[in-house]
Amino acid sequence: MAYELYYWDGLQGRGEFIRLALEEAGAPYVDVARREESGGTAAMMRLLQKAGDQVRPFAPPFLKDGEFIVSQVANILFYLGLKLGLAPADEGLRFAANGLQLTIADLVAEAHDTHHPISSALYYEEQKEAAKARSAAFLGTRLPKFLEYFEQVLQRNGGVWTVGNHLTYVDLSLFQAVEGLSYAFPRAMAGFAARYPGLAALHDKVRQRPNIARYLASDRRLAFNETGIFRHYPELDQDAS
Amino acid sequence: MAYELYYWDGLQGRGEFIRLALEEAGAPYVDVARREESGGTAAMMRLLQKAGDQVRPFAPPFLKDGEFIVSQVANILFYLGLKLGLAPADEGLRFAANGLQLTIADLVAEAHDTHHPISSALYYEEQKEAAKARSAAFLGTRLPKFLEYFEQVLQRNGGVWTVGNHLTYVDLSLFQAVEGLSYAFPRAMAGFAARYPGLAALHDKVRQRPNIARYLASDRRLAFNETGIFRHYPELDQDAS
Numbered sequence: 001m002a003y004e005l006y007y008w009d010g011l012q013g014r015g016e017f018i019r020l021a022l023e024e025a026g027a028p029y030v031d032v033a034r035r036e037e038s039g040g041t042a043a044m045m046r047l048l049q050k051a052g053d054q055v056r057p058f059a060p061p062f063l064k065d066g067e068f069i070v071s072q073v074a075n076i077l078f079y080l081g082l083k084l085g086l087a088p089a090d091e092g093l094r095f096a097a098n099g100l101q102l103t104i105a106d107l108v109a110e111a112h113d114t115h116h117p118i119s120s121a122l123y124y125e126e127q128k129e130a131a132k133a134r135s136a137a138f139l140g141t142r143l144p145k146f147l148e149y150f151e152q153v154l155q156r157n158g159g160v161w162t163v164g165n166h167l168t169y170v171d172l173s174l175f176q177a178v179e180g181l182s183y184a185f186p187r188a189m190a191g192f193a194a195r196y197p198g199l200a201a202l203h204d205k206v207r208q209r210p211n212i213a214r215y216l217a218s219d220r221r222l223a224f225n226e227t228g229i230f231r232h233y234p235e236l237d238q239d240a241s
Numbered sequence: 242m243a244y245e246l247y248y249w250d251g252l253q254g255r256g257e258f259i260r261l262a263l264e265e266a267g268a269p270y271v272d273v274a275r276r277e278e279s280g281g282t283a284a285m286m287r288l289l290q291k292a293g294d295q296v297r298p299f300a301p302p303f304l305k306d307g308e309f310i311v312s313q314v315a316n317i318l319f320y321l322g323l324k325l326g327l328a329p330a331d332e333g334l335r336f337a338a339n340g341l342q343l344t345i346a347d348l349v350a351e352a353h354d355t356h357h358p359i360s361s362a363l364y365y366e367e368q369k370e371a372a373k374a375r376s377a378a379f380l381g382t383r384l385p386k387f388l389e390y391f392e393q394v395l396q397r398n399g400g401v402w403t404v405g406n407h408l409t410y411v412d413l414s415l416f417q418a419v420e421g422l423s424y425a426f427p428r429a430m431a432g433f434a435a436r437y438p439g440l441a442a443l444h445d446k447v448r449q450r451p452n453i454a455r456y457l458a459s460d461r462r463l464a465f466n467e468t469g470i471f472r473h474y475p476e477l478d479q480d481a482s
Contacts, residue, residue, distance in 0.1 A: 079336055
């Protein structure tokens, strides 16, 4: 049976981390809210209100595997990783992978808050001054700290994959983080490949995986836009320090 | 061998979610950074810089079990939950527990950002105006949404425990979240027990567990203060809407 992915239509957002895992593995899935025939956004909202016998999710994305519902990106990837061959075989390394994925989740949340530092319920334009201050702190201090960390983890693991000795969902998520950051902050990310050669090589390697390349060229991959996590507002960008 | 918990000295912070699990289970552990004889903060900083053959953690808290290192609160609790009998026996429910724990992590991150909406590297006083705006949005919209969610999850599970049919680390973490929110936002939390009877009863039940009660009365439990996640700044508090 096909997996059912539930996420907002019209943006990559947090759902994209799940899509990349499903696409890399060639797993059958339905992107429920994006398809009229699967019930669209209304079907997602029904499950968010009342999830049958399951614990209902707090927010999208969530995944339905038969009757089983899993929510929160890192949790979904922990679950799917084993099923799709995208997790390390060693149990200890699976906890290392989950720790790394949660650190990516922290980076993603901080990237989101650069344009919404006060409230997700307000428009960007209503919090623009705070957004400028938060972006300056993010690009000046936090982003380099995260990228240096992942670069070091990658290099200490031999420089090819982030954890273990084959591709995992952590590599896919780092690819997506680099994609998003490059879209949102082209000035801050200029020279990225020279400063973080391992991450840049990993990004290229993931992009060239046959299933990923096919996915990126398909209409299933939405373009980045200003409703997602990674938004390009030139006034928030700045040169790398 | 005793578990080694690594977290900043002087505050409850994110380390407290781990301490409560270790204390409830009566598991032997060393709170490394708080003890001179275990090397104090310097021992923690050494592992943060270079963690031997393990993936080094991005930030505290992290747990060392023999040579094995696990980082990120939800990941540590996922790992410890099984070992300490604080996770559901059913595998599906363990993923439900992890999803709930990650939702608590989101709530905790948002509670932190009420006083640091711009940057953790700046003092609260330097971002006070943005903090007021973020707190108003948090207390007006986000906090009720989180609490209603957890109340509903609890009620739908029978009203006694959050997930499964015995106490889990999710219950302990919800106890701590309620403790912290009550300290930080006494006005917003006034009438909490009437509005969220299930959560209030759960909070009482956890507080009365013999091991938890002993822990809370010991000097191992630090008081809340204005260096932690949950800080009481009266100017950020407001009546429940």
